[in-house]
Amino acid sequence: MKVADKVRSPCVSVCALDASDVCIGCHRTGDEIMRWTRMTNDERREVLTKVAKREEKVAL
Template sequence: MSTPERPVASPCVNICALDEDDICTGCQRTVAEITRWGRMTNDERRVVLGLCHERAKASGLVWMIPAKR
């Protein structure tokens, strides 16, 4: 029997402010993504994390995201 997968951690960095496009300036998630996070599967969360990374790159904030190991 395999061990259940741990939930993918939230990208929240406790800088909760929405920009003009309703995207959090801290974690780069939309309001809908933040609201649904607790009900998302790990696969859905990974998709959102990818979107957050792309938004951060597009806004010039990619330097704030830790490098993958």
């Protein structure tokens, strides 16, 4: 698999976990951040779906 084919990290270099263990920058949990490099593309897409839902909650 080429590097360009990998699902990219949502990291925005604003790294701080809130009281719920969710990063205020990328909206991933601490565990998702730690496991990201070992995830398959399908697992990464699942995380990105969760990230989108977390972002919506913050925007409300």
